[in-house]
Amino acid sequence: MTGNGLFQILIYLVMIVALAKPMGVFMGRVFAGERTFLHPLLRPLERLCYALAGVREEAEQRWTQYAGSVLSFSFFSFLFVYALQRLQGMLPLNPAAFSTHRAPANATAMTPDLAFNTAVSFVTNTNWQSYVGETTLSYLVQMAALTVQNFASAAAGVAIAIALIRGFARQQASSIGNFWVDLTRAVVYIFLPLSLAGALFLCSQGVIQNLAPYTQATTLEGKTQVIAQGPVASQEAIKMIGTNGGGFFNANSAHPFENPTPLTNFVQMLMIFLIPAGLTYTFGRMVGDTRQGWALLAAMSVLFLCGVLIVYAAEQSGNPNLSKIGVLSAASDTQPGGNMEGKEVRFGIAATALFATITTAASCGAVIGMHDSFTPIGGMVPLFNMQSGEVIFGGTGAGLYGMLLFAILAVFIAGLMVGRTPEYLGKKIEAKEVKMAMLALIATSSVILLFTGASSVISFAKDSHWNGSYGAATGNLNNGGPHGFAEILYAYSSGAGNNGSAFAGISANTPWYNLTIGLSMLVGRFLIIIPMLAAAGSLAAKKKLAVTTGTLPTHGPLFVTLLIGTVIIVGALTFFPALSLSPIVEHFLMLEGRLF
Amino acid sequence: MWKQMMPGLRMTLLLTVLTGLIYPGVVTAICQMVFPSQANGSLVYRGGKVAGSSLIGQSFTRPEYFRPRPSAAGSDGYDASASGGSNLGPTSQKLIDRVKASAEKARVEEKITADLPADMLTASASGLDPHVSPASAQLQAPRVAVARGASTAAILSLVEQFTEGRDLGFLGEPRVNVLMLNLELDRKFPLTK
Numbered sequence: 161m162t163g164n165g166l167f168q169i170l171i172y173l174v175m176i177v178a179l180a181k182p183m184g185v186f187m188g189r190v191f192a193g194e195r196t197f198l199h200p201l202l203r204p205l206e207r208l209c210y211a212l213a214g215v216r217e218e219a220e221q222r223w224t225q226y227a228g229s230v231l232s233f234s235f236f237s238f239l240f241v242y243a244l245q246r247l248q249g250m251l252p253l254n255p256a257a258f259s260t261h262r263a264p265a266n267a268t269a270m271t272p273d274l275a276f277n278t279a280v281s282f283v284t285n286t287n288w289q290s291y292v293g294e295t296t297l298s299y300l301v302q303m304a305a306l307t308v309q310n311f312a313s314a315a316a317g318v319a320i321a322i323a324l325i326r327g328f329a330r331q332q333a334s335s336i337g338n339f340w341v342d343l344t345r346a347v348v349y350i351f352l353p354l355s356l357a358g359a360l361f362l363c364s365q366g367v368i369q370n371l372a373p374y375t376q377a378t379t380l381e382g383k384t385q386v387i388a389q390g391p392v393a394s395q396e397a398i399k400m401i402g403t404n405g406g407g408f409f410n411a412n413s414a415h416p417f418e419n420p421t422p423l424t425n426f427v428q429m430l431m432i433f434l435i436p437a438g439l440t441y442t443f444g445r446m447v448g449d450t451r452q453g454w455a456l457l458a459a460m461s462v463l464f465l466c467g468v469l470i471v472y473a474a475e476q477s478g479n480p481n482l483s484k485i486g487v488l489s490a491a492s493d494t495q496p497g498g499n500m501e502g503k504e505v506r507f508g509i510a511a512t513a514l515f516a517t518i519t520t521a522a523s524c525g526a527v528i529g530m531h532d533s534f535t536p537i538g539g540m541v542p543l544f545n546m547q548s549g550e551v552i553f554g555g556t557g558a559g560l561y562g563m564l565l566f567a568i569l570a571v572f573i574a575g576l577m578v579g580r581t582p583e584y585l586g587k588k589i590e591a592k593e594v595k596m597a598m599l600a601l602i603a604t605s606s607v608i609l610l611f612t613g614a615s616s617v618i619s620f621a622k623d624s625h626w627n628g629s630y631g632a633a634t635g636n637l638n639n640g641g642p643h644g645f646a647e648i649l650y651a652y653s654s655g656a657g658n659n660g661s662a663f664a665g666i667s668a669n670t671p672w673y674n675l676t677i678g679l680s681m682l683v684g685r686f687l688i689i690i691p692m693l694a695a696a697g698s699l700a701a702k703k704k705l706a707v708t709t710g711t712l713p714t715h716g717p718l719f720v721t722l723l724i725g726t727v728i729i730v731g732a733l734t735f736f737p738a739l740s741l742s743p744i745v746e747h748f749l750m751l752e753g754r755l756f
Numbered sequence: 757m758w759k760q761m762m763p764g765l766r767m768t769l770l771l772t773v774l775t776g777l778i779y780p781g782v783v784t785a786i787c788q789m790v791f792p793s794q795a796n797g798s799l800v801y802r803g804g805k806v807a808g809s810s811l812i813g814q815s816f817t818r819p820e821y822f823r824p825r826p827s828a829a830g831s832d833g834y835d836a837s838a839s840g841g842s843n844l845g846p847t848s849q850k851l852i853d854r855v856k857a858s859a860e861k862a863r864v865e866e867k868i869t870a871d872l873p874a875d876m877l878t879a880s881a882s883g884l885d886p887h888v889s890p891a892s893a894q895l896q897a898p899r900v901a902v903a904r905g906a907s908t909a910a911i912l913s914l915v916e917q918f919t920e921g922r923d924l925g926f927l928g929e930p931r932v933n934v935l936m937l938n939l940e941l942d943r944k945f946p947l948t949k
Contacts, residue, residue, distance in 0.1 A: 167926055209774075213766040225760070232764030240768055266830070266838055294837055304776035311775040312768075340763050347771065352779065359783045360790075366811055369787040369795045374837055377799070377806040379814045380821065380938055387797060387809055387836040393787060394780040411829075411839035414881035416811040417797065422928020478874065479846045485856050486863075487878075488871045495873040495891035496929050501851065502841040505825070505875050505887040508929030530841035530881045533851075643845035665843030746847055755849040 161476050162491050165510025169468055172426070172514060173461065176433045180457060183434055184441020190349045191322045191342060191442070202348050209344045220335035223697025226323055227690050229339035230316060234283050234686075237312055241279035244305040245270055245297070254298035255373035268296040268669070277674035282309035284685035285317055285555055287399070287406030287525050287660035288651075288677060290669045294388040294409050299371055302408060307395045311355075314402025314435075315346035317557030320689055321439055324561045325446045327696030328585045331704045336696050350435070351402060358397030358431060366420035369393040392417055400431035403555040405525030405660045413515075413526045414504055422506055425528060429515055432524045436460075436553040439560045447585050451715035456563055459723045463552045464521050467541045472513035474538035475499050481753060499538070502530030513538065520545035523555035525660025532638070532647065532663040536750060539663070540743035543650055546657035547608065548731035549601070555658060561692045563723075565597045568695070570719070570726040572597075574712055584714060586704035593698060596691035603687035604656045605734045607680045611652045612738065615676070616645060626672045633672055638665025640756030642749065646742035655680030800939065808935055812836050813886040816938060819865070820903035820947055822888070822896050822915075824934045825875055826858060829883025842879045866895055887931035890919045904945040914940060 189196050210217050221229065244251070248270060249259030257263050259270050268274075274290055281288045282305070291297060297306070319342035326336045363369045368389060375387040392408045396418050399405060405412070413419040419428060437457060444453025476498040478489035491497035496508040503512045512529040519526050520542035531542055545552055551562040567584060572594050575582030582589040619632040630636045637644040650663040655677040662668070668677060705711075713719065787795040798810045808814050813824045815834040827833035828842040844851035855877045862872055876892040893915045901908040918937045922928055 164922070164926055171926070209767075209770060212770050213763050215763055215767075228760050229764065232761045233767055236761075236764045236768040240772065264837070266835075292838070292840075294839065303780045304772055307780060308772050308776035312771050340767060343767065347775065352775070355779070356783065360786060363783070363787040363791050363795055366794045366798050368797050369784050370797075371784065372796065375797060375799065375806055375809075377808045377814075377836075379808055380802075380935070380942065381816060381818060383815070385808060385812075385814055385834065385836050387799075387812060388839075389797060391780045391784055393795075394783040398775075409839050409882075411841065411882035411884070414841070415839050416809075416882060416884055416886060420798075420811050422923040426923075426927050481846065481852050482855055482874070482877075485852070486859055486871045487855065487874050489874065492891065494894070494930065495875060495889035497874055499846070499878075500874040501844065501846075501878040502881045503878075504880050504882060504885050505889055505931045506885075506928050511928055528881065530843050532843040532845060533841060535846050539845075638843050639845040639848050641847060643847055646845075663843070663845075664841070665845070746845075750847050754847060755852055756847050 161472055162510065165472060165476070168510050169472070169514050172429060173465065175430060176437050177457070177461065179430070179434055180437040180441050183438030184445060184453065187350060187438055188442040188445045190345050196349065198349055198353060206344055206348045209348065213340060215338070215340040215344070217341055219338055221338050222334055223336055223693045226336055226339050227693045230320065230689060231686070233312070233316065233339070233343070237283045237309060238279050241282055241305040241309060242275050244301050245275040245278060246272070248298040248301050251298065251300050253300035253303070253371060255371070256298070258296060258298050264295070266295050268292055270296060273671040273674040274669055277678045280678040280681050281660065282306055282406060283313055284658050284681045285313035285402070285404060285523070285558065286655060286658040286681045287404045288655060288662065288681065289406060289410065289412070289660065290674055290677070292410040293407055299390055302395060303391055306406060307398060310395065310398040310402045310404040310406070311347055311351050314398070314404060314556045315343050315351055317555055318346045318350070318435065318439070319343045319557065320693065321557035321560040324564060324692050324696040325443050327699035328587060329446045329448070330700045331702060333700040336693070336700050351398060354401050355394070355397040358401060359393040361427065362396055362424055363393040365424045367393040367396055367424065368417045397431070399526060400428045400524070401435065403432055403436065403522050403524040405519060407526065413528045414530070419528060422511060425507055425511055425515065428526070429518050432518050432522050433553050435556045436522055436559040439557065443560060449715065452585060455715045455720050456567070459720045460552050460563065462720070462724055463727065464517065467521060467545060467552070468514055468517040471517050471538045471541045472510055474535045475513050476509050479535060480751060481755065499533070499535050502533030504528060516542055517545065519661055520659055521552035521554070523550035523558055523657055523659045525654065527661050530664060531650070531661060532665045536743040536747035539646065540739060542661065543646070543653055543739065543743065544731060544735070546653040546659045547735045548727050549604065550657045550659060551727060558658065562688065565600055565688070565692065566726050566730070567714070567723060568593050568597045569730070570723045571712060571714065573726060574722055580710060583705060583711060586707070587699050587702050588705065593695045596695040600688040600691045601730065604684045607683045608652045608656045609738065611676050611680055612649045615648045620672070627670045630667065630670060636667040636670065636673065638667070642742045642746040643756065646746065649738055649742055651677055652680050656684035658684050800935070802939065807939070810933065810936055811886055812884045814935055816934065819899055821938045821941070822893055822900060822934050825885050825888060826854070826877065826879045827883040828879045834884060836884055839882045839884055841881045841883060866899055868895060886933050886935060888934055890915070890930050890932055893932040893937070900941065904941065904947065906945045914944065
C-alpha cells in the first residue's frame with residue numbers, strides 16, 4: 161500500500177462525513193415540507209406533479225396504503241420498462257437499429273427473459289447488467305426506461321426510509337406519510353438538481369452526451385474502429401447519485417466515456433455515498449437526537465474502512481502466480497504494481513479498491529474494475545458487503561432502512577442478554593418488529609443460498625430453452641474451481657442485495673439465470689420494504705417511553721460496537737460456509753499455485 | 757383498488773416525461789452548446805478524418821508505435837462498440853498462460869530480461885484503456901527509437917512530455933496516453949519510406 165493511496169481513501173472518508181450534515185439537514189427540510197433555497201424555483205414543478213398525478217399533498221397514508229402505493233408504482237414502472245425494451249425496434253432514437261433486421265453483427269437479441277430481468281433490475285434499484293448496453297439497447301430505452309428508473313427506484317427507496325423514520329419519530333399515530341408526496345419531493349428537490357449539476361460536470365470532463373450514431377474511426381494503423389456513442393452523462397450522474405449502478409456501456413464506469421479521469425472518478429464516488437450518508441443525519445434530526453444518526457454513520461464508517469483496507473492490501477500484494485513469471489507487483493512512482501488484471505491505469509490499485517468497496521457497500525453496483533479478476537480476498541469483501549444486507553451506507557434509503565433493521569435486532573439481542581424489553585428511540589421493540597426484521601433477513605439470505613445451491617447442481621440438456629448451449633448451469637462460468645462457484649454466489653448475492661455488480665465472467669443472459677436472478681432481486685427489494693413498512697406502522701402507533709437509568713443508550717460507542725457486531729455475526733453465520741468454499745479456499749489454493 | 761393504482765400509472769408516465777425525456781434532452785442541449793468536443797467523444801482527427809478518441813485506446817502492433825495494454829474488448833481487442841474485461845480470476849490457467857506468452861513476447865521485442873510492469877501484461881477493465889504506465893512506455897522507447905531512426909533520448913523526452921501526473925496531485929495514477937503519444941511521434945519523427 162502506498163502513502164498516496166491511503167491518503168486518497170482518507171480524504172474520501174473525511175469528505176463524506178463532512179457532507180453528511182448539510183445534505184442531511186437539506187433532506188430533512190424537504191421531507192418535512194419546509195422551504196429550502198430551491199423552493200422558489202422548484203415548488204411550481206412539485207405542485208404540477210401533484211396536479212398531473214392526481215395526488216392530494218396533505219393526505220396521509222397508513223402503512224398498508226403506503227406499501228400499496230409502492231407496489232402499484234413499481235408494477236407500472238416494470239410494465240413500462242419491459243414494453244419499451246420489447247418494442248425498441250419500432251420506436252425512434254435507435255440509430256444502431258437494435259431489434260431490427262439492420263442490427264449490427266455483434267448485437268444481442270432482446271428476448272423476453274432479458275427484458276424481464278432488466279426491467280426488474282432497474283425497478284428494484286439493482287441494475288444488474290444481463291444486457292450489454294452498447295450492443296443491445298436503443299438510446300430511447302437508455303433514456304426513457306433506464307434513466308427514469310434510476311430516478312424512480314432511488315426516490316422510492318428514500319421515501320420508504322423516511323416513512324420508517326416517521327414510525328420512530330411519531331407516537332400514537334396511524335399514518336406514516338404519503339408515498340406519492342415523498343417520491344415527488346425526492347425527485348424534484350434532491351435527485352433532479354444534483355443529477356443536472358453532476359451531468360454537466362461529468363460532460364465537461366469528457367463524459368459523452370449525444371444522440372449520434374456510432375462513430376467510424378480509422379486508426380493510425382489503418383484499421384476501422386467503431387466507437388459507441390449516446391446520452392451517457394445524463395444517465396451517469398443519476399446512476400451514481402441514486403446508487404443504481406447500471407452502466408450505459410458493458411464496462412460500466414471503467415469505460416472512459418463513462419468515467420474519463422481520476423477526478424471524475426472521485427466525484428462519482430462522492431455521489432454514491434452522498435445521500436446514504438446524509439440520510440443518517442436526516443434520521444437523527446427527525447427523531448430529535450442527531451447523536452442517533454451519528455451513531456449509525458459511525459458504525460457504517462468503521463465497517464467501510466475495514467473493508468477498503470482489506471481490499472486495498474489484497475489487490476496491492478497482487479497475484480503470486482503472476483509474480484512468479486516476472487510481473488512486478490510492488491508499486492513505484494512510474495507504475496501501479498499489484499493485481500492490474502481488470503483495472504484501468506488511470507485509477508490504479510488504490511482508487512479501484514476504494515471504488516469496489518464503496519459500490520458494494522452502497523448497493524450501487526457500478527464498477528471501475530472487474531471484480532471477477534480481483535484476488536480472492538479482494539473479491540470477498542464485495543461479496544460480504546452485499547451479503548450483510550447492503551447496510552454499510554447502503555443504497556439511497558435502502559441502506560438506512562436496512563441498518564435500522566439491524567439496529568432493531570441489536571437492541572433485541574442486547575435485551576435478551578440483560579432480560580429487559582428492548583427499546584429503540586423510546587419505542588418498545590416487541591414481537592411484531594423483531595418478526596418483521598427476521599422475515600426480511602431470512603427471505604434475502606435464503607434466496608441467495610438456495611439459488612446458488614440450485615445453480616451449482618442443476619443440469620439442462622444441451623440447447624434446451626432454459627440454458628441454451630451451456631447445458632448445466634455451471635457451463636455458463638468463465639472460471640473453474642472455487643472461483644467458478646464464487647461467480648454463482650456473487651450473482652445471487654448481487655441480485656438479492658439489489659447491488660448489480662457482478663463477477664462478470666458468468667454468462668447470465670439465459671432464461672434460467674435471467675429469471676432466477678430476477679426473482680432474487682424482487683425478494684431482496686420487496687420482502688425488505690414490506691416488512692419494514694409494517695414495522696413502521698406498528699412503531700408509529702406506540703407511545704414514546706421516557707428514558708430511565710435502565711435504558712440502553714443507542715448513541716454511544718457501546719451501541720455502535722453492538723451494531724457492528726450484529727451485522728458481522730449475522731452475515732458471518734449465514735454465509736461463512738459458502739464463503740469458505742469460494743474466496744477463502746481459493747486464497748490458499750492461489751498461494752499454493754494451484755490453477756484451474 | 758383501482759383508485760389506489762391510478763396514481764401509480766400517472767406517476768410513471770409523468771416521471772418518464774420529466775426524467776426520461778426532458779432531463780436528458782436539456783442536458784444534451786446544454787452539453788452540445790457548451791462542451792461540444794467532450795459531448796461528442798473527444799474525437800481526434802488526422803487529415804480531416806476521425807482517427808479515434810483521445811479517451812479510447814486503440815490497438816497498435818507495428819514496431820514504430822508504442823503499444824497499449826492487452827485488451828479483452830471484442831474478438832480481437834480494442835473494439836469500442838463492445839467494452840469489457842477478461843474476467844479471468846487469479847487462479848485461472850488461461851490468465852497465467854496469456855500473461856506468460858505476452859511476457860515472453862515483450863522480453864524479445866523490447867530486449868529486456870527484468871521483471872515487467874503489471875499494467876503492460878494485464879488486460880484492462882474496459883478493454884479500452886487509453887493509457888499505459890510511464891514505466892511501460894519508457895521501456896518501449898528504445899524499440900520505437902530504432903524503428904524511427906531517432907535517438908532513444910529524444911523518444912524518452914517525448915514520453916516525459918506526454919506523462920500526466922495524478923489529478924489534483926493525489927488522485928489516480930501517473931499515466932501516458934498511447935494514441936496521443938503515437939500521433940505526436942508521427943508528426944515529430946515521421947517514417948521515411
